[in-house]
Amino acid sequence: MHPYPPSPPVAVSDPSAELWQSAARVLDTNWSGDHMVPSRRLYPHQWSWDTAFIAVGLAFVNPARAWRDLRSLFEAQWPDGRVPHIVFDPATAEDDYFPGPGFWNVPAYAGRRARGSTGIVQPPLHALAAWEVYRHAAAHGAGGVSEARTALAWLYPRLVAQQEYLTDRRDAGGSGLASIVHPWESGLDNSPAWDEALGNVPADLALLERFPRRDLAVAHAAHRPTDLDYARYIGLVRNYRDGGYSDTDLTQRHPFAVECPAFNSILGTAELALAQIAGVLGLTGDARRHRDRARDITAAIARRLWDPVTRTFRARDARTGRLSPARCVSGLLPLMLPDLPADRVTAIMEEARSERFGLPAPSADRTAATFDTRRYWRGPVWINVNWLLRRGMLVHGLRGEAEELRRAMLRLVHEHGHYEYFHPETGEGLGAPTFSWTAALCLDLLADRSAPAYSKAA
């Protein structure tokens, strides 16, 4: 028998029990033997940061799968430490997702077959996820703890290598922050935060004639990135691929290198989670180093990505040195960092509560000309970023706000379903209807563990 049967915690009321069961069902449907797919139709492979969000929820209903999913992802880690943003399922046809394995054309490495993954990354949320799965097992005290400890010990050096890749090879701006080389690396793919930097990327629309978009066959064109943006995405993949996925001289050789506040806040948070993991593994020297690194990353974010005029965090183009003019939800996520100076915490909360956002936060500024209620990351509400924002509130002791946000997220999913994203005005569910991370994070929100291990009070 499974040590944690998929049943709701005793304290939840009936609608919550219903939501719990439906979330657990989504995760069952999307399990593919040794990994979870984000959704069956639109995303038929394994995605990196999805795996982390999903593990947080699987901890409640099937922790063995949480560890298996993380393991499947890290088995595809490159020798240089990068964790690919997609691990391709060999059982899925090339045409089922574009750009697929053939387009990325990744060579064989470390005993793995060629074309097994992409060559770009996504936000490094996995240390936090691993820590959360472990914490849940430890709280239950059951037989799961020793498995969890073994899984942590296996993951730890791999998580460290992932951080080192990002902090060393990806420090394109020499500022102590990681740069992303493609909007897909942010996970917030089509955010207006990239518009200005993408303006410098050539858009060859002819590429789309040679390589037709698969997403438009399974999703509404008005919800997805435009052809112009897609042509740039494909061009960026081609350029990085043709350079052998090398990160040397990035700002000269590659037309897109951007420091994202959300990506780097997750990078800093990962160091804090690694400190906790190192503590469990008895590596006290390591734990201290991770905490120092988290402080350095926080200081670099506060220095490099803060716009003193608007008092907001913005993405910085590492090639031009310019801060993006767009105010996006990514600018709220430095709240996750416990050492963020108090005046920045206040400014983030003011921005979050303002008419530009409101809670749950839309993906971009409601008052901006680029705001679009349906288009990918340009307006709709995502559960995963709001979940991160809520963590930030808890880290800074903002319990009332965090509770309000928790309830608002659950209400949204309960009323509309486990959608990929939601209309920021009507709440209508958009994108994939049975989306894994929405379901997984619902489980976590229902279980209401409102005390992150490294809050200020801890």
Ligand code: 9WN
């Ligand atoms: C490209 C899988 C992924 C998420 C991203 C989301 C979307 C892919 C796409 O889906 O990106 O990686 O095809 O649009 O933007 O955050 O990880 O769920």
